[in-house]
Amino acid sequence: MTLPLLLATLLVLALAGFFAGRARAVATAGGDARKLHSVPAYHGWFAALAGLVPAGMALLAWRAVAPGQGTWQGFAVLAVAIVGMILAISATRGETRARNRVEGIVKAGLILCSVIAIATTAGIVLSMLFETGQFFSQYSFTRFYFGTVWQPNFRGDSELGILPLLWGTLYISLIALAVAVPVGLFAAVYMSEYASRRFRGFAKPAIEVLAGIPTIVYGLFALITVGPALRDYFAQPLGLGESASSVMTAGLVMGIMIIPFVSSLSDDIINAVPQSLRDGSLGLGATQSETIRQVVLPAALPGIVGAVLLAASRAIGETMIVVLGAGAAAKLSLNPFEAMTTITVKIVSQLTGDTDFAAPETLVAFALGLTLFVVTLGLNILALIVVRKYREEYE
Template identity: 60%
Template sequence: MPTIWLFAIVLVTGLAGFALARGRAVASAGGDTRVMHSRPLYHGLNGLLTAMLPALGLLVAWLILQPVLLDRAVVGAIPPEVLEDGAARSLVMADVRRVADGLDAAIAAGVATPEGLAALTAEDDVRGLLGQAGVALGSDVSPYVLEAARDMRATAATLRVVMWVAVLAVLAIGLGVALKRSHADYRARNFVERGVLVLLVAAASIAVLTTVGIVASMLFETVNFFSQYPASSFFFSTNWDPSFSGRGGGSELGIVPLLWGTLYISFIALLVAVPVGLLAAIYLSEFASKRMRSVAKPVIEVLAGIPTIVYGLFALITVGPLLRDAIASPLGLGNSASSVMTAGLVMGIMLIPFVSSLSDDIINAVPQAMRDGSFGLGATHAETIRQVILPAALPGIVGAVLLAASRAIGETMIVVLGAGAAAKLSLNPFEAMTTVTVKIVSQLTGDTDFASPETLVAFALGLTLFVITLGLNVLALYIVRTYREQYE
């Protein structure tokens, strides 16, 4: 049966525990809720949490660990020489999972029976059989792959039964415990409040754990990459020329041209977005009438809702040809519509609402008393803005610029359509270049071998971007603390 049914059973049992525990507690008080330690609602929530949370936690943990258990269960059918090679092992395990899913799909589609699959051999047309079920394989199935796939299906069926039994047993025990302690004197409110506190802590920990998981996943794969490719060549080489002719393949995977393109395009984007966005924020918060502000601010914020692919098409069709015909070609700087300037200008337009909206809110948050004090000392409106309001709002403005910089560094579609895919070092803003994010996508697109340096380099690129973003955060924090001390 589908796992979603088990989720539904746990949920329904939890709701039943709520009703039963509440009714049992009220009955033990003779219907007089005034003599109960906790309100009936808390007794109901006690039944809900005690019955549902342990079973739900076991189910989630089981679903997370099940793939690991399946992989360990089928390695006995794979030759040792294959398991010793990390790259070959990952490819074979991927084939085993694909064939196992295909066998399940074949049974579900009615093109095969369990008895027929048990008698199936590698010499039979396994690929044709799975093709009838809508599962495509790139090559013929090896005998040990077919055997491992059958073992995986059998193990998965056994683990599924064990999971159902274990979860239902824990669910029943939890419901029994909840009903046993549902009486008038039980301190249900204390238990529920502690349970809710645990849930709040768990929710607050999700962001931290997610960040740790992301960094750990990138870090492990990056270490694997540097075990196959020298770090000195990655960080200091000025050539980016990956080859997928084989593992190692004579590839040159230097990050320098990718970093240069990323920083160059981001710099041009911020050169457009920060002045325009900040001046727009100053006008909206200090000079615009209420009527003008009510119209202009939503119009500016519309830019933030436009999909980046639309900006990319705008760069490809309009901005690129315009810059090429009006500036680059007449000055002899280039003949390509895809360039750093194209992507930077369009990306800067996209970032304007990030800077203007956040800066506008931050400037409006500056206490009016600071403005009044400046005016009382004889300062003009312009002097008040320059010497009082902007310094006071500087921490928030730095945060807005940081958000815009992070968005610029991580942008992909505008760069793909506006700047091209050429990894090169050049100061000419009218030449085509590319960024780290574009190459991450290109290295992970298609039929990739996740044990080859040409694919693992994507994780090293991602970790490098993470470190750069972290550096920007540290720098922004230093600036904020340095200038904030003047206004405490």
């Protein structure tokens, strides 16, 4: 029995158990549902879950222990589901606390989902820590974090200094935020405070379309359109470079990509500011612009900081736009019209191809990933401090 067929059969059985459990509950109450402890639907759900939950656990266990025994495995799972539902339906009485049992099962499921999320995060961190430890057992900690040259090779004389990659990551991200934050925030202020309902209904979805465009499309846009334009009209006339791949190219295109993260979230946050604050400010004689600047934006600042943080995290983790727009050169330079690269690009390049996984040139990818994780965590902590400070002032 194939897995899709097995799952479909389980759903059909659960549906049958739902109706049977509900009918059994009404029948035991003499047709008067008011005599039941729980509404009939809860009895139906309990019967369905009494079959699905044990069957699902049995399926996972048998798949892990004996993944190849499909036919007998399928019939055994169906048998567990049928027995569970029959026992639940036969035990149904008017005084059965079906609602409490269903809510208990749902609560257990929610706890399990939380544990899975936490365990997944812990597993990711621990795997990076282990592989990073392997890397630092072969390569100097100080050379990695304070080295200014990135030249990996498999001849034993690699230079794996992270500073050029970290500089490129921060440089491109700062340019992207310099584009996205003002444009996105001003667009949010206009749509929430000045625009008509009709214009807002059109403009907000139009801006959010930018978030749905694949990053490879943005990368091609940077490579074919933005990069050559910046080179021909700015870099070459100013004597700053001859390449279409540059920090400025990637930063501008990435900034366009993350505008919806700032605009849409900030718009929702500004709209959530109580109208009473605006009315009080206007009643004291402030103009609309003064109210926005001195009342609305400070009150919405914690949420706006969160939106900017989300945009920053998106920019730091971007890869495809950097590959096509900024190139792959690891260097320390202030010239925004030179090609540079980021940590994420080098993580991909070090793990791609036929490489020795135990070599430091490959294990360095995990050290880069852990460093990026720590940088992002630091941004989150900083944002929480800012949010807590202003939230206390406006609550």
